[in-house]
Amino acid sequence: MKTTPFFSIIGIFLLFTFFSCDDSTSINNCGNGIVDIGEECDMDSFPYGSECTNFGYISGNAQCTSDCRVDVNPCIPSGQCGNGVIQGDEECDGDDIGTATCESEGYISGNLGCKNDCTFDTSTCTLNYTSPNIGTLIYVPGGAFQRDTITSNISTVSSFRISQTEITRSMYYTVWNTDPSDTINSIGTTDPVQSVNWYQAISFCNKLSLLEGLTPVYNIEGVDFSNLTHDQIPSTDNDTWNNVSVNWTADGYRLPTEMEWMWAAMDANISNPVETNTTGYTKYFSGSNGTNIINDYAWFSSNSNNTTHPSGSKTMNELGIYDMSGNVWEWIWDYFAMFPAGEIADYKGPSTGDFRILRGGSWATDQTYCTISKRSYDYADFSSTDIGLRVVRH
Numbered sequence: 001m002k003t004t005p006f007f008s009i010i011g012i013f014l015l016f017t018f019f020s021c022d023d024s025t026s027i028n029n030c031g032n033g034i035v036d037i038g039e040e041c042d043m044d045s046f047p048y049g050s051e052c053t054n055f056g057y058i059s060g061n062a063q064c065t066s067d068c069r070v071d072v073n074p075c076i077p078s079g080q081c082g083n084g085v086i087q088g089d090e091e092c093d094g095d096d097i098g099t100a101t102c103e104s105e106g107y108i109s110g111n112l113g114c115k116n117d118c119t120f121d122t123s124t125c126t127l128n129y130t131s132p133n134i135g136t137l138i139y140v141p142g143g144a145f146q147r148d149t150i151t152s153n154i155s156t157v158s159s160f161r162i163s164q165t166e167i168t169r170s171m172y173y174t175v176w177n178t179d180p181s182d183t184i185n186s187i188g189t190t191d192p193v194q195s196v197n198w199y200q201a202i203s204f205c206n207k208l209s210l211l212e213g214l215t216p217v218y219n220i221e222g223v224d225f226s227n228l229t230h231d232q233i234p235s236t237d238n239d240t241w242n243n244v245s246v247n248w249t250a251d252g253y254r255l256p257t258e259m260e261w262m263w264a265a266m267d268a269n270i271s272n273p274v275e276t277n278t279t280g281y282t283k284y285f286s287g288s289n290g291t292n293i294i295n296d297y298a299w300f301s302s303n304s305n306n307t308t309h310p311s312g313s314k315t316m317n318e319l320g321i322y323d324m325s326g327n328v329w330e331w332i333w334d335y336f337a338m339f340p341a342g343e344i345a346d347y348k349g350p351s352t353g354d355f356r357i358l359r360g361g362s363w364a365t366d367q368t369y370c371t372i373s374k375r376s377y378d379y380a381d382f383s384s385t386d387i388g389l390r391v392v393r394h
Contacts, residue, residue, distance in 0.1 A: 030068040039068035052076065058088040081118040090118040102126070108139075129161050129393070133208060134171045137161035137393060138320050140264050145277035147262060147339060148373065154276060156345040157263045162256060162392045165311035165322050166192035166330065167204065175207045176230045184307075185363075185385040191308040192328045192388040198356045198380035199234050199241050201255055201331040201389040208391070209252030217254040219245045237381050246333075248348075253391045255333040258375075259347050260392060261359050265325070265372050267318035285370040286324035286360075287317035298326030298370050304363035308386075325360055325370035328388035332357035336377035355379060362386035 029036045033043045041047075041064035052060040052075035063071040078088035086093050092100070092114035102110040102125035109130070113121035127139035142159040169186065172193040173179045180195045196204075206216040206225040216225060220241055234241050246254070256264070266280025267287075287297040295303055296315045304326075312322040334349025334357045349357070355377035361369030364386040368374065378387075 030066075035068075040064075040070045042068050046070070081116075086118075091120045093118050127161075131163075131208075131212065133174050133211060134163055134167060134391070136164040137391075138164050138264075140260070140268050140319060141270070141273060143263065143269050143273055143277065145263060145266065145269065145280055147259070147281055150341070151278070152342055153339065154343045155259045155262075155347060156343070157259050158346055160256075160260055160392050160394060162260070162264050162321060163390050164316075164320060166328055166388050166390050168311050169193045172196075172204065175204055175211060178230045180230075180383070182385045186308050187310065190310040192311050192323070194308060194328050194385050194388045195383045196331070196388055197233075197235065197383040198331050199238065200230075200383075202244065203228065203230075203233050204389065205253040205255060205391055209250075214252040214393075215247070215250040217247055217250045217252045219247065235381060235383075237379060242380065246348075251394055253393050255331055255389065256392045257346075257348050258332050258334045258357050258359065259344075261324075261330070261332055262372060264319060264321060265317070265360070270318055281373050283372040285326075285367070286321070286372065287315060294325070294367050294370060298323070298361070298367070299363045300326045300361060300367045300370055301363065301365055302367065306363070308363050323360070327363055328360075328386050329358040329362045329376065329384075330360045330388060330390045332359055336375070358387065 030039060030042060033045055035042045035045050035047055043064055046062070046064070048054050050061045052058070052062055052072065055062060055070065055072050055075060057072065057075035057077050060075040063074055065071050076087065080087060081090060081093060084094040084096055086096050086098055092098065094114060097112055097114055097120070100112055100120065102112045102122065105112065105120060105122060105125065107122065107125035108127055110125035112125060113123070115121045129137040131137060139161050140159060142157055144154055144156045147153050147155045168190050169179045169181050170189040173189070179193065180200070181193050182195050185194065202218050203225065206218050209216045210226060221243065222240065262281065265286040266277060266283055269275065269277035269280065285294045285298050297317070298314060299309050308327055311327065314322060316322050317324055335353025336355040336357050337350045337353055358376040358378060361374065
């Protein structure tokens with residue numbers, strides 16, 4: 001009897017096992033509902049679920065193909081703009097703007113909308129501020145400008161807000177319950193207030209701040225502005241009032257600095273905000289573009305009939321501000337001095353001096369005083385029927 005060698009039996013067994021294993025991996029199990037090795041899915045079975053978020057999409061459910069591959073065509077890669085629901089990288093969709101508001105987008109007020117491309121429509125949002133007592137304060141963006149004929153004399157100004165009109169007689173009366181204006185040189189209470197000295201101008205700012213619950217900017221030793229009456233304001237030179245200190249970070253009202261006034265008067269370079277404005281200081285009047293006429297923008301001696309006129313009755317400048325040239329001179333914070341040389345940032349004038357700056361020209365001066373470059377000045381206790389004020393705040 002012949003016998004099979006032992007190693008032959010082992011070899012046959014291993015060969016059989018090898019072919020058995022190979023046959024098992026070649027069996028196509030796709031369609032059995034179980035995700036096997038080499039399959040991405042099987043029918044309704046997915047290793048981690050069919051939600052499209054598992055595959056890097058924002059919504060939807062993937063499908064499984066007949067060859068057990070994941071089909072992501074039903075998945076939504078980004079928002080479907082126009083379906084009224086914010087999805088993916090959409091800021092908004094139709095009436096759905098989520099919790100966003102003009103304020104959350106960095107504006108002061110307004111109604112936030114949604115454009116057709118599902119991005120925010122901020123066209124009705126505004127950076128302007130509305131005071132219940134003096135109306136609109138126009139937002140003036142920060143920037144840089146050449147302040148005189150020397151090209152290296154560049155001023156940089158931070159953003160601020162400035163009253164759209166000169167302070168009117170009625171606005172002044174609301175704050176003080178009195179009106180110092182000479183009515184002979186005024187048409188009515190919507191005209192700018194006049195016959196105001198510099199001490200009265202800064203007092204108005206503080207009183208208005210307190211009236212609106214804001215932090216006053218000016219501090220004068222021994223003066224309680226909450227209880228100050230109008231007739232207690234100095235009408236002659238006063239050292240205590242001349243030593244007024246300023247809280248520049250306060251949110252209340254104040255007089256503009258000379259650099260702020262110039263920047264707003266020359267339009268703040270809104271047409272090219274990233275560039276230094278090198279020609280604005282040469283403007284013939286605020287709002288001038290080289291072809292328009294001053295009569296449309298300013299009240300001065302040739303057209304005023306020897307009186308003030310309603311604030312805002314002429315054409316506004318490029319920023320939407322009225323009467324930056326003409327009607328009444330406007331008190332400025334700064335002491336008068338020659339401009340310093342070179343680059344200056346948020347310049348507030350010298351720390352001491354004899355005179356305070358006046359800007360803009362008036363109904364009583366000729367049109368040459370309406371230019372952006374024209375400077376005037378007077379003592380802080382001086383008042384005149386063609387001197388008033390305009391205010392700013394952060």
